[in-house]
Amino acid sequence: MKVFVIGVGLIGGSFAIDIKAAFNEAEIYGVDKNEEHLDKALSLGFVDKKSSFEELDKADVVITSIPVDITVKLLPEILDKINDECLVFDVGSTKKKLCNSVNDHPKRRNYLAAHPIAGTEFSGPQAAIANLYRGKTNIICEVEKTAFKLQERGMEIFTRLGMRIRYMDPASHDKHIAYVSHLSHISSFMLGKTVIEKEKNERDIFDMAGSGFASTVRLAKSSPEMWAPIFKHNKENVVETLTEYIANLTQFKELMEEDNFVEIYKEMEDTNHIKTILKGIS
Amino acid sequence: MKVFVIGVGLIGGSFAIDIKAAFNEAEIYGVDKNEEHLDKALSLGFVDKKSSFEELDKADVVITSIPVDITVKLLPEILDKINDECLVFDVGSTKKKLCNSVNDHPKRRNYLAAHPIAGTEFSGPQAAIANLYRGKTNIICEVEKTAFKLQERGMEIFTRLGMRIRYMDPASHDKHIAYVSHLSHISSFMLGKTVIEKEKNERDIFDMAGSGFASTVRLAKSSPEMWAPIFKHNKENVVETLTEYIANLTQFKELMEEDNFVEIYKEMEDTNHIKTILKGIS
Known part of the structure; x- marks a missing residue:
């Protein structure tokens, strides 16, 4: 063969x-x-x-x-x-x-x-x-x-x-994968960017960052050569996921500004069942 | 002892x-x-x-x-x-x-x-x-x-x-840790929320999500009892990191809407050096 x-x-x-x-x-x-x-x-x-x-x-x-x-x-x-x-x-x-x-x-x-x-x-x-x-x-x-x-x-x-x-079917594939893969890459890249921009002295990041940061920012190491074309191909779906992600982050920020930590607790508690969803994913 | x-x-x-x-x-x-x-x-x-x-x-x-x-x-x-x-x-x-x-x-x-x-x-x-x-x-x-x-x-x-x-000093600690730890938790919780909201049929997520999604969303399993008070204590710094993170995501989305994939490539390439920064963090 x-x-x-x-x-x-x-x-x-x-x-x-x-x-x-x-x-x-x-x-x-x-x-x-x-x-x-x-x-x-x-x-x-x-x-x-x-x-x-x-x-x-x-x-x-x-x-x-x-x-x-x-x-x-x-x-x-x-x-x-x-x-x-x-x-x-x-x-x-x-x-x-x-x-x-x-x-x-x-x-x-x-x-x-x-x-x-x-x-x-x-x-x-x-x-x-x-x-x-x-x-x-x-x-x-x-x-x-x-x-x-x-x-x-x-x-x-x-x-x-x-x-x-x-x-x-290809359309469903592209829609679903925007949520469970493409969005993760952008959230990770932008997290990396935000931290790098702020912390010009890179030793500060290195010393204070733990495994949690490493985990969320891991995908920011991915190849732009591979990923820019993926975002281009799946533009419509990815923009939709980004719009929703930004809306959720903005709402979280507003809850913080309003000192509504009861609701913030609830938001996190509601999302905690991702544990069960993720069981079995390596 | x-x-x-x-x-x-x-x-x-x-x-x-x-x-x-x-x-x-x-x-x-x-x-x-x-x-x-x-x-x-x-x-x-x-x-x-x-x-x-x-x-x-x-x-x-x-x-x-x-x-x-x-x-x-x-x-x-x-x-x-x-x-x-x-x-x-x-x-x-x-x-x-x-x-x-x-x-x-x-x-x-x-x-x-x-x-x-x-x-x-x-x-x-x-x-x-x-x-x-x-x-x-x-x-x-x-x-x-x-x-x-x-x-x-x-x-x-x-x-x-x-x-x-x-x-x-405590003020520097709280400022830096907002970037390398607190923001990661929020980005992860909101990523989990965005995907769960969209994908009501949870088998879809389970089957299509890979290790990349699992990695970026891992912190969304964290305890709200521990984390809501942290965000409350560090409100000012966390709101600042969220503002910058949301601005970076919004800019990324706008670049996509404008079909400026050359700039998107550059954004990712610039952030890629997180590789070197992260070296040594488990």
Whole structure:
């Protein structure tokens, strides 16, 4: 099985590591515009051969793990170049624009729209890790538009990697994921910004910040190259979540200004049941 | 050494566990208005005897680990009851109101204002853990107002528990901690609220949320009993941080509405150096 990984960073690299472990016959072909990343992936051993778009006709599976705006641009070209029996899946955090972009492509049936809910705040080939996908949810959109045989090939990979599958339409995916993922990244980035702006002497932050701050600001380490296009793709939903988040923060601030700490207590108590909701999320 | 722990929850209980381990001669006396918590602390073994305010004259060390508004009320009474050689320290997340409240107390020299930057999102005696304080920063305010011999006793405890000491005036403490701790809690609580409000079907959140969401929303599990009084005590500083945080979020939203994703990329890139700042924070 010849697997082409386009973008050999955290996400693509972690797929390569697990696929090599789960499929004896897998050969990983790395494609990346960043030559240093390709060399690093080769030396780390999860890519077997450097490759390019010119060789895509040899592929049995193509994984695109690159920023969503680049995927939208390249996906039609990738579908043009593959053979009829090849499965292409992406891993992007937005799905609507991607699905729309290939809706009328003659090889639409070769494409599976996927979003594995997995990652870390790190990026690049050196961030790739084994078992990143074990026990994680993989959201598949418009599964009915993918050829049945190729759905099966995708599922075989996802199952061997230990993922749970969930089916959803692209619009619902983008709406829900804005709340449980995209908003978290913005809240974290802006928290980091607010604190950095205030505390020019960085030793002060370092000394006084505990694990709580580290936890809320962790996502502010994420790659802008990956995230700016996600916000762009999902603009409408993300703006809506931001509007609601800002309204809630403003109301909290007003309660404080009015010395209404009884209501503030209640707000926190009401939100505490997030404990139960979160049970089981690593 | 007779150590009275007033409030046998996460923070007080964790002190009790480590002090018992570090000082052979330590006896822990538990005081708590919640009788069930006291029984639990006894059965967990980190409290040796149930006690009360009436026995405070026997204490060599008193630790108050209760909500800050209750500490402010009880601290003068505790100082009234202790003997002249006893050290009292608190662990509260605000310091100005506390220091002011005992500034003119005849036993001011028996009190050490402390804030160990340590904790988890859990609470109660069953949340107490060993080594919670190892490697953590302990901020001491107005150290010069504590009798030298009692400073030494406090330092002996903090040192054996593995803490790093930092000295600061109460006003600076409250200002800085608003940014690196209090704001994180509000951002997390309001993030939880925003998502819960939107996603009435909680399975949707559960299935789609990954470790990033779990991380940013973790502090929304915190105890309102502990946190509402902290926000009340530190109102002015917390309102200031909230104003700045809301302004940054609003600007981010406006950039999105204007499709200025170049600037959004830059915002994130500028904040990315939080990586370096956070290095070393667990």
